[in-house]
Amino acid sequence: MIKEIEISLRKLIFRLLLLFSRRRTSNEKPIVTSKSKVIFLRLNRIGDALVTTPLLHQIKRQIGCSVFVLADKNNHFVFEHCPSVDETIIFKKGMKVIQKINSFITKNNIDTIVDLHDDVSTSVSFILSTASVKQILGLKKENEKLYTHTVERLNSSAHHIIERTLELTKLFGFNPDFQSAKVDYQIHQKSIDLAESFMNKFNGKFKLGINITAGSPARFWGVNNYKELISLLKNYDLSCIVFTSEDYFDKAMQITEEKNIYPPSKDFDIFAAGISKLNMLFTPDTSIIHICSEFKIPVFGLYVKYKTNDMIWSPCNSEFEAIITEEPTLENVTFNEVKNKFIPFLEKHLNAKRNS
Numbered sequence: 001m002i003k004e005i006e007i008s009l010r011k012l013i014f015r016l017l018l019l020f021s022r023r024r025t026s027n028e029k030p031i032v033t034s035k036s037k038v039i040f041l042r043l044n045r046i047g048d049a050l051v052t053t054p055l056l057h058q059i060k061r062q063i064g065c066s067v068f069v070l071a072d073k074n075n076h077f078v079f080e081h082c083p084s085v086d087e088t089i090i091f092k093k094g095m096k097v098i099q100k101i102n103s104f105i106t107k108n109n110i111d112t113i114v115d116l117h118d119d120v121s122t123s124v125s126f127i128l129s130t131a132s133v134k135q136i137l138g139l140k141k142e143n144e145k146l147y148t149h150t151v152e153r154l155n156s157s158a159h160h161i162i163e164r165t166l167e168l169t170k171l172f173g174f175n176p177d178f179q180s181a182k183v184d185y186q187i188h189q190k191s192i193d194l195a196e197s198f199m200n201k202f203n204g205k206f207k208l209g210i211n212i213t214a215g216s217p218a219r220f221w222g223v224n225n226y227k228e229l230i231s232l233l234k235n236y237d238l239s240c241i242v243f244t245s246e247d248y249f250d251k252a253m254q255i256t257e258e259k260n261i262y263p264p265s266k267d268f269d270i271f272a273a274g275i276s277k278l279n280m281l282f283t284p285d286t287s288i289i290h291i292c293s294e295f296k297i298p299v300f301g302l303y304v305k306y307k308t309n310d311m312i313w314s315p316c317n318s319e320f321e322a323i324i325t326e327e328p329t330l331e332n333v334t335f336n337e338v339k340n341k342f343i344p345f346l347e348k349h350l351n352a353k354r355n356s
Helices: 002-020 048-049 053-062 076-080 097-107 122-130 161-172 189-204 223-233 246-255 270-277 289-294 335-354
Strands: 037-042 067-073 085-088 112-115 135-139 150-151 208-212 240-245 280-282 299-304 319-324
Touching: 048 076, 048 112, 053 076, 053 161, 067 076, 076 085, 076 270, 097 122, 112 122, 122 161, 135 161, 189 240, 189 246, 189 270, 208 223, 208 270, 208 335, 223 240, 223 246, 223 280, 223 335, 240 270, 270 289, 280 289, 280 335, 289 299, 299 335, 319 335
Parallel strands: 037 067, 037 112, 067 085, 112 135, 135 150, 208 240, 208 280, 280 299, 299 319
Antiparallel strands: none
């Protein structure tokens, strides 16, 4: 009930903001050069950040401008590991947050703001409405009057999230290159060393990662299902490595022996390093698959697509198969349903590695 009131209040505030904000639309073409200082806005989750890094990479490569990112406390580390980003600023909610952001923009002579959000963000709309910069760029959506320049937002049911985000390159004077788009996340060597130390004990076998955690309990497939899956996989010449968050470690211990559990950590970089050493990932999570995409690791996903027509967040550079449910949880996704689709996918890649 409280959440519904909060959502309704935010919608009301947003409508009032649009009502009283002046239209900024410019008829002139946006100008961004190598001397420009551009701040990109991307709040929310890890996956939201990872899917914007191909755009940042292409802009840095083509234009060479200074790239700043205003990120969230939940995803700032993604941009801190992105070589295309010069500086990351963390958005902290509070009464003076808008004032602090505007002060940063003025102090650093920022001339362009880019809203990377695929949908409308009330927090970002407040920032845009008060910002004093030459240009504000974004995808065309409900708050378009706050931008000086927009580009059409591609149909979310027909186009991948990375493809939709890359449309923003048109405002920088060049066309997007979705075919060569690549997640731009650089894993620290310390994390790689830790991952290699753990993985070395599996003696060069085909490494199948089974990630049991996702963004919400609704996407946990259940202890018994995972136990049955691992039992079935004992018939194959491979190593099963379970990935989990610290919150789900007890469940992981019910599923397999501790020696087969990748060390859980709050550090995403350590998690990503482990994923990068796999031959395949089985997962209900839609963020870590983008690390798989960067390393061209095949992915089998368990996806909840509840009350949305949006295209699922699949890896753009990896072979991919999935079970998709339109129910709110994975509760009714049966073991046999998964087995019948996953095993042929697994055997295809096992045979390919054996014959390589």
